[in-house]
Structure formats: C-alpha cells, structure tokens
Amino acid sequence: MAKPVALITGASHGIGKQMALTFASHGYDLILNYSSSAAAAAEVAASCEALGASVLSVQCNVADYAAVGAMVNQSLSTFGTIDVLINNAGITKDNLILRMKESDFDDVIAVNLKGSFNTIQHVSKTMLRNKKGRIINLSSVIGLLGNAGQANYAASKGGLIALTKSVAREFASRGITVNAIAPGFIQTKMTDALSDDVKASVLTQIPLARFGQPEDIAYTALFLASDQASYITGQVIAVDGGMAM
C-alpha cells in the first residue's frame, strides 16, 4: 500500500525538523519545505530517508503565492497526492508597537498567516478531490494571550486560529479536518534568541515550570494527522505546559 504523504513547511530547523523525523519514523513520505537553510534541509532529508521515507526537498518562500503553487505541483508530480499539510514555517520580528517598522509587521503576516492561506489554497484542491485530508496549522500561545513586543506575531497567530476555524467549517463535509496547535515556549532557535531575563520571566508563567521540546509538538501533529483524530476539527490544541489553561 502507498504510504501517506505529508508536506511540512519550514522543515529545516526546530519543530518542523522534528515533525519531519517523527513522521518519517511513523511511515510517511515527505515533502520538506525550507526557505534559506539548504544545508540544514539536506541533512533533515537524509535523516528522514535513513528512517525509510521517500523525500522531496523544496526551497520555497511560503509567502510567495506562485512559488507555493509550483512547489505543490512538483509535489504532486513526485508523489501523486498530499494527505497531510502542516503549516509550520514561521518568523518573528519583535518590537513594541510604537517602534515596529511597517515592513516588520507586513513580513510576519506574509509568512505566518498569508503563507498558510497560500499552501491551503493550493493543497486543498487535491484533498477535496480525494475527499480526505488533514491540515495542521502552527499557531502559538501568543496568538491566544497576546504578548508585549509581539503585536505582529500575535496578530499572525491569532489570525491563523480564525483561518483554521473558518476553513474547518468549509471543509468539514468533505472529509478534511483542519486544526491548529498552539505551542507554548519550545526549545528551538526561535526561543534560543530570547535573553536570559525574558526566559526566566517566561518560566514563571509556565505551570509545568519548563520549556517544551520539539517532540511535544511533533507527536501532537502526528496524532492530529492520524485516523484516530478523524472526529477532531476546528480545534486549537495548546501544548504549552499549562500556560494558557
């Protein structure tokens, strides 16, 4: 039987990398997208192949609608279908609202929110034909709670929750589920960039009193992609050590 195929955006580092490894070791073939880290992406692809997955690695800026269309066409030429779409690619450009450059607001919305619209619109045509599919969007605890210094990021991640619920309603009758994961603070290069003071202050807000690991998010995505999650749609699953309970 053909293996299920998952497209993961932003798979060269952090959470996306771990999702690639976890899905590869659970019987998926993979389309692994990255933006600029070609060497890191090649390493992830080789590790996934060593775990038994067939892998197509594609450089593409998810904010570029036409480029996403070309990536999806290339994916379909290679694998014939896409069963799972994980919108994981994301960036931060933090600053207080009064100091935030207009371009920093636009860039974050373009990658984190519009990028997910781009992939959903291109990939869902195949899912609609198949009457089957799983779409998983990486939101954030910041999209639920807001955060000083992250108005652009919070808006993009809150917008992603609204996008998730709307598309879930549109696709529910077509066998496609659409859910969001809202990670708390997960140890990746995105959070490594925070100062020690900020990290210490964040820790005081986490009931489980530790940062999460990429595996915590990868296994949540693996479950949402599975047949066992077929009755879950339009939900935001917080994986945050209790931050947003």
Ligand code: NAP
């Ligand atoms: P990360 O380590 O910084 O990795 C980000 C990934 O996104 C990289 O693979 C990067 O690829 C890719 N990417 C960035 N811009 C892209 C673009 N325009 N097109 C395609 N790919 C692009 O981040 P992370 O911590 O793993 O975060 C992954 C997702 O989880 C993000 O959506 C983030 O907002 C969300 N999240 C993370 C945390 C956390 O604590 N880490 C918490 C909540 C939510 P290149 O290296 O090739 O540019």
